[in-house]
Amino acid sequence: MARLASPRYYLPVLLILLLFALPLFVKSPYYLHIMAMVLFWAYMATAWNIVGGFAGQLSLGHGAYVAAGAYTSSLLFAYLGISPWFGMFIGGLVAGLMGFLVGYPTLRLRGAYYALATVGFAEGFRVILTNTTHIGKWKTGGAEGFMIPLLGNAPQHMQFISKVPYYYLILVLFLILVLICRWIDGSKLGYYLTALREDEDAALALGINTARVKLVAATLSAFFAGVGGVFYAQLIRYLEPNAIAGPIMSNQIVFLAIVGGRGTVLGPALGGLVLTLIGEITRVVFNQIMGLHLFLYGLLVVLFVIFKPRGLIEFLEVLWNRLVNLLERREGKHAA
Amino acid sequence: MPHRALLELRNVTIKFGGLIAVNDLSFTVNEGEIVGLIGPNGAGKTTVFNLISGVYRPTKGEIYFNGENIVGLKPYQVCQKGIGRTFQLVKPFGNKTVLYNVMVGAFLHTNNTHVSREKALEVLKLVGLHHRKDMLAKNLTIVDRKKLEVAKALATEPKLLLLDEVLAGLNPAEVNEAIEVIKRIHRAGVTILLIEHVLKAAMALSQRVVVIDYGRKIAEGPPEEVTNNPEVIKAYLGERYGAARN
Ligand SMILES: Nc1ncnc2c1ncn2[C@@H]1O[C@H](COP(=O)(O)OP(=O)(O)OP(=O)(O)O)[C@@H](O)[C@H]1O
Numbered sequence: 001m002a003r004l005a006s007p008r009y010y011l012p013v014l015l016i017l018l019l020f021a022l023p024l025f026v027k028s029p030y031y032l033h034i035m036a037m038v039l040f041w042a043y044m045a046t047a048w049n050i051v052g053g054f055a056g057q058l059s060l061g062h063g064a065y066v067a068a069g070a071y072t073s074s075l076l077f078a079y080l081g082i083s084p085w086f087g088m089f090i091g092g093l094v095a096g097l098m099g100f101l102v103g104y105p106t107l108r109l110r111g112a113y114y115a116l117a118t119v120g121f122a123e124g125f126r127v128i129l130t131n132t133t134h135i136g137k138w139k140t141g142g143a144e145g146f147m148i149p150l151l152g153n154a155p156q157h158m159q160f161i162s163k164v165p166y167y168y169l170i171l172v173l174f175l176i177l178v179l180i181c182r183w184i185d186g187s188k189l190g191y192y193l194t195a196l197r198e199d200e201d202a203a204l205a206l207g208i209n210t211a212r213v214k215l216v217a218a219t220l221s222a223f224f225a226g227v228g229g230v231f232y233a234q235l236i237r238y239l240e241p242n243a244i245a246g247p248i249m250s251n252q253i254v255f256l257a258i259v260g261g262r263g264t265v266l267g268p269a270l271g272g273l274v275l276t277l278i279g280e281i282t283r284v285v286f287n288q289i290m291g292l293h294l295f296l297y298g299l300l301v302v303l304f305v306i307f308k309p310r311g312l313i314e315f316l317e318v319l320w321n322r323l324v325n326l327l328e329r330r331e332g333k334h335a336a
Numbered sequence: 337m338p339h340r341a342l343l344e345l346r347n348v349t350i351k352f353g354g355l356i357a358v359n360d361l362s363f364t365v366n367e368g369e370i371v372g373l374i375g376p377n378g379a380g381k382t383t384v385f386n387l388i389s390g391v392y393r394p395t396k397g398e399i400y401f402n403g404e405n406i407v408g409l410k411p412y413q414v415c416q417k418g419i420g421r422t423f424q425l426v427k428p429f430g431n432k433t434v435l436y437n438v439m440v441g442a443f444l445h446t447n448n449t450h451v452s453r454e455k456a457l458e459v460l461k462l463v464g465l466h467h468r469k470d471m472l473a474k475n476l477t478i479v480d481r482k483k484l485e486v487a488k489a490l491a492t493e494p495k496l497l498l499l500d501e502v503l504a505g506l507n508p509a510e511v512n513e514a515i516e517v518i519k520r521i522h523r524a525g526v527t528i529l530l531i532e533h534v535l536k537a538a539m540a541l542s543q544r545v546v547v548i549d550y551g552r553k554i555a556e557g558p559p560e561e562v563t564n565n566p567e568v569i570k571a572y573l574g575e576r577y578g579a580a581r582n
């Protein structure tokens with residue numbers, strides 16, 4: 001209890017409570033949808049960060065894992081009646097397996113070559129999805145996309161009329177992922193990933209099996225991207241290979257993480273939050289210019305890489321420390 | 337103590353294209369020794385370390401550690417066997433603190449963060465870097481960077497420590513301090529093979545030195561004996577004349 005008295009603990013708790021309370025104030029389905037999407041992008045950037053940030057391996061193909069999760073759960077649901085609640089794990093596992101299979105042959109590649117290889121795999125996967133209309137008797141839709149059968153309000157199948165449950169679902173997924181990343185960051189795995197990112201030869205010389213550490217990071221990251229893909233599928237209920245497996249998905253995730261702060265626990269989420277909001281606003285204000293938000297993201301990436309390579313999180317840290325100090329001093333006075 | 341060979345190189349050769357960087361080199365390091373590996377610029381000293389630590393695979397020859405042939409092992413496996421190394425061009429994890437850097441090494445024998453931290457702090461005290469533990473590695477001075485390089489390797493609890501020119505670039509006072517650190521590490525039970533370009537420092541530390549030139553061993557023995565060896569004098573004088581000509 002004494003711990004909770006410190007702003008370092010009660011501020012995050014308050015923030016989380018606020019996130020849970022938001023639907024009490026926001027009733028419009030439109031805004032609830034945007035809030036869910038903001039959390040979705042924050043979640044995706046955080047998932048990408050495990051391999052792209054912690055391990056420093058620039059993956060440009062995470063759309064493939066999102067798609068793997070989304071298609072797996074959706075097909076299992078449509079044709080075998082397996083609930084997406086369960087499909088979420090299977091989708092995550094399939095994506096994780098894909099991450100492992102892509103990771104294995106690319107382990108020895110460094111820098112741009114690794115990035116290129118991930119682009120190659122993801123594009124290959126997108127083309128396969130676009131050109132495959134059936135898997136056996138199952139219709140997958142190919143380029144036309146795949147519609148998830150609408151059941152109306154069916155909580156047991158992760159379908160809801162209201163947007164509120166979707167918001168809570170992605171909020172919980174996001175918080176779990178952040179906790180996991182926080183744990184990784186402070187554990188042996190986190191130290192090893194950092195060593196790998198900073199200097200692979202030095203890491204090897206300290207007894208670190210860098211290939212294995214990379215593979216663990218790539219698999220975990222793909223797993224969580226796949227789980228996110230299942231959520232996305234349930235929210236949008238329509239899978240289109242170009243949108244979900246293509247560069248728009250893959251690159252956007254990377255932009256968010258870089259602007260937010262690659263390699264930090266909360267940076268990518270912050271990037272997801274801020275950029276998605278900016279993106280939504282530009283979409284409303286300049287609705288006739290399609291894709292303007294992507295252009296803006298690109299511009300922000302350039303600016304941040306040059307002027308603030310540590311990302312938005314640096315501002316937040318400064319702000320945060322000031323706030324904590326202020327509150328602590330005030331409490332000190334009260335106590336005196 | 338009986339002479340038990342901890343490390344043994346047998347006829348080790350490596351070629352880079354047409355260049356024979358290490359040529360039919362054999363020598364041993366016994367348990368508990370400090371051995372100096374010396375030779376002029378470009379003699380192949382660092383390449384020997386890269387061969388031992390698994391960065392390069394010898395074109396010919398065997399390398400035994402604790403009686404086991406370690407040729408073909410990956411660098412991380414060599415480290416796990418108990419050989420720690422430093423890099424001539426130090427490789428700190430620059431954006432992390434000194435303590436964090438050393439903890440990375442200390443994690444080799446534990447999965448527990450607290451155990452790793454305790455071990456790292458102990459090593460930092462041993463090398464005299466404890467007062468800098470919270471500093472970012474990239475902000476360290478040269479001498480402290482060298483100490484950090486040693487501390488990281490030491491945190492993996494090696495039986496054999498390979499030190500590549502850790503005294504280079506230090507002023508005389510710093511050299512003396514660093515020599516004390518190396519002696520302390522040795523007293524703690526670590527066998528040491530060290531590369532030094534500067535003869536004097538190597539002589540002060542080593543019980544035995546191996547001299548190489550153009551990848552070949554040209555002399556071996558106690559320091560005083562080796563310094564009087566005409567071939568060694570020629571190798572070093574030749575270099576000095578070479579340097580004077582430039
Ligand atoms: N990877 C490599 N590829 C090609 N040549 C190499 C490679 N590594 C080393 N060499 C060459 O091998 C020779 C020995 O180099 P090495 O770095 O081992 O010398 P050194 O004795 O450590 O020198 P210094 O005192 O300058 O550190 C040099 O001629 C160097 O250019």
Ligand SMILES: [Mg+2]
Nearest residue numbers: 381382383424
């Ligand atoms: Mg060298």
